Amino acid sequence: MRQRPRGDSRGILAPDRMLRQVRFRRHLPAALLRPWIEHYWFVDWELTEPFAQHVVPHPAVNLVFRRDGDGPACGEVAGVGLALFSITLTGVGRVSGVQFRPGGFHPFWRGSVAELTGHRRPLAELAERWPPAREPTGDTCDGTDADRCRRLDALLTGWAPQAGADPVTEEVIRLVEEIRTDRTVLRVDAFARRHGLTTRRLQRLFLERVGVGPKWVIRRYRIQEVIEQATGGPPPDWARLAADLGYSDQAHLVREFTAVTGTSPAAYARSLA
Template sequence: MRQQPRGDSRGILHPGRLLRQVRFRRHLPAPALRPWVEHYWFVDWDLTEPLEQQVVPHPAVNVVFQRDGDGPERAEVAGVGLKLFSITLSDTGRVSGVQFRPGGFHPFWGGSVAELTGRRWPFPDLADRWPRARDHTGGACDGTDTERRRVLDGLLTGWAPEPDPVTDEVIRLVGEIRSDRTVLRVDAFARRHGLTTRRLQRLFLDRVGVGPKWVIRRYRLQEAIEQAAGGPPPDWARLAADLGYSDQAHLIREFTAVTGTSPAAYARSLG
């Protein structure tokens, strides 16, 4: 089990600019929650002018608590985002987020996670269909990081997730896709694990909220974004081949469709 949260900026566009203007950090949850929760993520800001931030979403559900200035804390469940996520931060505020492992929200939700995909649901709107939304009374954005972690640990532990071997299997499968860049085709990946393609697709839709093809493509695209931000411009043709795109033009089209800018233009914007 990991002892530190991951330290990459994968999925965050213009990460250097973000880190210069806000306080962003990640923390691990209590050990009992780590089978399902990737990390907590905290953002605090005190800005003299608005900051627009964009993120290429991971195939993961987030539960997000936010307070702007002295206003009330609000909470929402954010399903897997299919499009580029954009938010404008201004003045002062705090966010305390929970990023679940892909598939890891299912034991807390109790139904198909696909119904959350592409949606952001405020807790009050979920209270009738998901009674756990009534459990949170505030405090996730208050105090020190340790105090904020304690509130989130208590809340999630109180939701009493039930261990589920099918969910555990899906979490392992997604983890393999994320770490093994040779995973490029759904049918070959299904055969590797003794599953039919149809069974793999049903498992992913129910537990993760999106299909395995989408997960593969999203992780590979995030690798391309990270490489564009990591130093000298990469050899795009070679990178496209390594990541399973049919050719360089395919990578450029998908990169541009998701981020709104071409790989070369994005790399130049970081200079």
């Protein structure tokens, strides 16, 4: 059982710049929820001028509650984002977010997660077809971090399936975690054989439970690793990093990184200075 949330900045472009503008932190959910939920994430801001932040999304669904100024918190379900996510924050506001583990939203949704991919759906819009989709009675953006965690725990525990009730989802969560942590996972067919699955079966499982295919997950985690390598210190040897991550050559890495982020790896590294 995890004792603390992830501490990396994978997917967040220019994380040091972000931390100078907003308060960002992560917390673990209640133990019952940890098989499906990666962490809660909170962002608070009080800005004198607009601030734009860009994020390369994880292959994960997020439940997001946002409150601007003194207004009420509004909730939405954000499916796996296929494109770079950009947001401009102004004035005063708060966000309380829930990042599900890749595949971990499926037991709550009880349908194909691919229906949500590339979409952000207000909870009120989903209420008719998904009974849990209602605004919580308490303000999930109000109070201390502990208060916000307790309200999210209470909301999500009411939706949670029984532990161990869905072994297929548990398998998919393990498969995605292996892709995230094992650099040697480069090809879908080889990964499927490693686990005694056909490529078609693996693709169906990922589309239904994660919302995107396994090839997309592999490539997205590798791009996020390039971002972290570029952020963590001196620019890496791009050609060597491309080879380590399974790209055919450095040019392939540059094309894919630029397509996702809008800038080349070298230009991104220079911008951090």
